[in-house]
Amino acid sequence: xxSYLKKADLPDLLQAWADKMDVLAPILEEGQISxxxxxxxxxxxxxxxxxxxxxxxxxxxxxxxxxxxxxxxYRFLRPDQKPRLIFGMRPCDLRALQVLDRIxxxxxxxxxxxxxxxxxxxxxxxxxxPGPGCFxxxxxxxxxxxxxxxxxxxxxxxxxxVESGSPAGIVLIKNSPDLLPAVxxxxxxxxxxxxxxxxxxxxxxxxxxxxxxxxxxxxGMESAEWERLGQICSYCAGCSFVCPVCHCFTIYDRGxxxxxxxxxxxxxxxxxxxxxxxxxxxxxxQGDRLRNWYLDKFExxxxxxxxxxxxxCGRCSQVCLSPDIxxxxxxxxxxxxxxTTNKFADAGESKGEGKxxxx
Amino acid sequence: xDGREMRDYIPYQVEIVDIDRVTSDSYLxxxxxxxxxxFRYRPGQFIMVSVFGLGECPISxxxxxxxxxxxxxxxxxxxxxxxxMDSMIGxxxxxxxxxxxGFPLDFMKKDILIAGGGSGFATLRSLINFIxxxxxxxxxxxxxxxxxxxxxxxxxxxxxxxxMAGIQVAVTVDVGDQGWTGNVGMVTSLLxxxxxxxxxxxxxxxxxxxxxVAARLxxxxxxxxxxxxxxxxxxxxxxxxxxxxxxxxxxxxxEGPVFSYDRVRQYL
Numbered sequence: 001x002x003s004y005l006k007k008a009d010l011p012d013l014l015q016a017w018a019d020k021m022d023v024l025a026p027i028l029e030e031g032q033i034s035x036x037x038x039x040x041x042x043x044x045x046x047x048x049x050x051x052x053x054x055x056x057x058x059x060x061x062x063x064x065x066x067x068x069x070x071x072x073x074y075r076f077l078r079p080d081q082k083p084r085l086i087f088g089m090r091p092c093d094l095r096a097l098q099v100l101d102r103i104x105x106x107x108x109x110x111x112x113x114x115x116x117x118x119x120x121x122x123x124x125x126x127x128x129x130p131g132p133g134c135f136x137x138x139x140x141x142x143x144x145x146x147x148x149x150x151x152x153x154x155x156x157x158x159x160x161x162v163e164s165g166s167p168a169g170i171v172l173i174k175n176s177p178d179l180l181p182a183v184x185x186x187x188x189x190x191x192x193x194x195x196x197x198x199x200x201x202x203x204x205x206x207x208x209x210x211x212x213x214x215x216x217x218x219x220g221m222e223s224a225e226w227e228r229l230g231q232i233c234s235y236c237a238g239c240s241f242v243c244p245v246c247h248c249f250t251i252y253d254r255g256x257x258x259x260x261x262x263x264x265x266x267x268x269x270x271x272x273x274x275x276x277x278x279x280x281x282x283x284x285x286q287g288d289r290l291r292n293w294y295l296d297k298f299e300x301x302x303x304x305x306x307x308x309x310x311x312x313c314g315r316c317s318q319v320c321l322s323p324d325i326x327x328x329x330x331x332x333x334x335x336x337x338x339x340t341t342n343k344f345a346d347a348g349e350s351k352g353e354g355k356x357x358x359x
Numbered sequence: 360x361d362g363r364e365m366r367d368y369i370p371y372q373v374e375i376v377d378i379d380r381v382t383s384d385s386y387l388x389x390x391x392x393x394x395x396x397x398f399r400y401r402p403g404q405f406i407m408v409s410v411f412g413l414g415e416c417p418i419s420x421x422x423x424x425x426x427x428x429x430x431x432x433x434x435x436x437x438x439x440x441x442x443x444m445d446s447m448i449g450x451x452x453x454x455x456x457x458x459x460x461g462f463p464l465d466f467m468k469k470d471i472l473i474a475g476g477g478s479g480f481a482t483l484r485s486l487i488n489f490i491x492x493x494x495x496x497x498x499x500x501x502x503x504x505x506x507x508x509x510x511x512x513x514x515x516x517x518x519x520x521x522x523m524a525g526i527q528v529a530v531t532v533d534v535g536d537q538g539w540t541g542n543v544g545m546v547t548s549l550l551x552x553x554x555x556x557x558x559x560x561x562x563x564x565x566x567x568x569x570x571x572v573a574a575r576l577x578x579x580x581x582x583x584x585x586x587x588x589x590x591x592x593x594x595x596x597x598x599x600x601x602x603x604x605x606x607x608x609x610x611x612x613x614e615g616p617v618f619s620y621d622r623v624r625q626y627l
Contacts, residue, residue, distance in 0.1 A: 064367070064368045064369075065367065065368065065369050067411050069411070072449075072451055073372055073393065073451050074372055074411060074451065074453070076369045078367060078369070103600065104600060106599065108365035108366055108598050109366060110366070110598070110600055111366040111367040111368075112367065112368070247600070247602070248601060248602045248603070249595065249596070249600070249601045250595050250601065250603075251368070251414065251415060251595045251596065251601070252414050253409075253411060253412050253413060253414045253415075255412060256411065256412030257411070257412065259411070259412055261368065261409075261414075261415075263368075266595075266601070266603075268602060268605075273593070273603060274592070274593050274603060274604075274605075275593060276591060276592070276593055277436040277437040277440070277593075278436065280565075280566075282592070282606060282626070292605070295607075295608075296602070296605070299608065300605070300607075300608040303608060304608075
């Protein structure tokens with residue numbers, strides 16, 4: 001189903017939705033764009049949020065269940081999920097959710113994730129203003145979405161082309177006939193406009209990072225000098241915390257005798273992540289951990305889900321404290337032989353042995 | 360795998376019904392499941408054990424499904440194992456599982472060599488007692504086990520029973536003392552003292568020990584695909600989501616903890 005929304009009508013549409021459920025949208029707060037509950041504030045669609053809206057579905061911290069002690073044994077309560085709509089999620093973040101769906105949905109499925117996923121409506125906005133570090137097109141994750149959304153918005157200047165991608169999306173369009181009128185006679189020309197807008201953006205993303213593909217990355221990783229990279233890395237784990245696909249977590253309890261079992265984001269980039277109580281560590285060096293992170297993204301997750309574990313959103317490079325080894329420049333070096341020999345030859349003083357990808 | 364508690368992370372409740380001291384710092388704890396009729400498992404599987412308020416950690420099942428009581432062997436190592444050891448008979452813990460694959464008994468040969476090092480022997484006790492209870496289904500079975508000192512040897516009072524069931528048992532310690540008249544040295548040193556026709560092997564212990572035992576077994580004619588190892592890894596979820604236990608592309612909690620040695624030796 002196809003419709004058209006005048007830009008001036010967007011607040012009214014959001015309000016109509018907000019009357020029924022929580023609406024989260026990108027809003028400028030304290031100098032940073034973040035997905036927060038919309039209560040009439042102006043939206044900021046000028047850039048993607050640093051914290052991905054995928055983290056609404058796969059949050060930094062959540063209560064898995066509450067345990068309540070009653071005469072020696074326990075009673076357990078799972079939190080309810082409230083319905084919500086996420087407006088303005090970009091295709092790269094939608095792709096991240098599709099990867100997470102396959103990981104959390106694999107048997108045995110993760111109920112907490114799936115409940116939250118099913119109770120969220122995704123109103124995705126095709127990207128027309130990619131950031132300087134974006135390379136979604138190389139990974140097939142953007143800049144436009146082709147499936148997985150409930151509603152898909154494309155900015156056509158004065159208004160948005162609005163397409164439904166699910167029964168829930170059709171209902172949302174039908175429920176607001178004044179704001180989202182049917183446009184059957186204009187559909188072809190609107191879709192042509194969409195193709196032009198999306199094509200321009202795609203060209204922009206590709207031209208900023210030509211020649212990159214998952215195949216070339218995987219090929220390049222064979223000869224990457226992980227120990228040397230590990231010595232430059234600042235160990236901050238920021239990359240893994242802003243990555244929309246990264247989902248490593250730890251579980252801990254808060255409270256006795258009654259309390260909550262909490263799931264909380266963790267990072268495989270930290271030294272304690274794989275360390276055993278005995279003190280032995282299967283991935284003792286930062287080089288080992290970097291290598292594992294990259295292999296997970298471009299090999300292990302790809303094998304598990306059929307999709308790469310990187311969506312090209314560029315957030316990790318945005319926060320990297322050692323810009324010389326941030327993912328974007330690392331991948332650029334992998335995808336261009338000249339850069340592999342030049343860029344990383346002088347990157348560290350010690351001579352780290354290059355480890356094979358298949359250790 | 361049972362669906363409910365793995366989907367939503369909510370554990371079953373178990374009551375501690377017995378506690379036996381195994382060594383100075385480890386207990387064998389017997390558990391009675393309160394809110395579940397049947398608990399089916401295989402030797403080599405593990406469970407996620409909760410102490411509410413402290414958290415949850417993976418623990419090998421030390422008992423055999425051929426006997427009634429579910430048992431775990433706990434050594435005081437971290438916060439949660441300490442919490443379990445500080446619990447008393449009658450206290451309620453949580454259990455999710457059984458997790459993992461267990462030993463592939465259908466694919467293993469009838470002649471089995473079982474080699475253990477340190478606390479890794481707990482999961483092998485499940486297999487040994489399983490074999491002892493179904494002795495007629497197996498051929499030549501030998502156990503080689505090593506610990507740091509005489510005081511660290513697990514399940515000493517059970518060795519005689521295993522031998523009476525026709526299982527060869529040889530033990531060794533890293534450091535001998537005045538009261539110890541047995542073997543001193545590595546587990547590999549026991550392999551030449553046992554009658555071990557090439558069959559299948561089940562190994563659990565530190566990576567160094569696994570590698571040296573596997574190498575010696577291959578010299579003795581064992582085939583690489585017949586050597587199975589049980590791996591220990593840091594785990595949080597037990598269901599292949601949290602990524603703590605990954606070795607290469609493998610989730611130890613789901614694809615393991617028992618692997619054929621040729622699949623994982625590159626990571627050890």
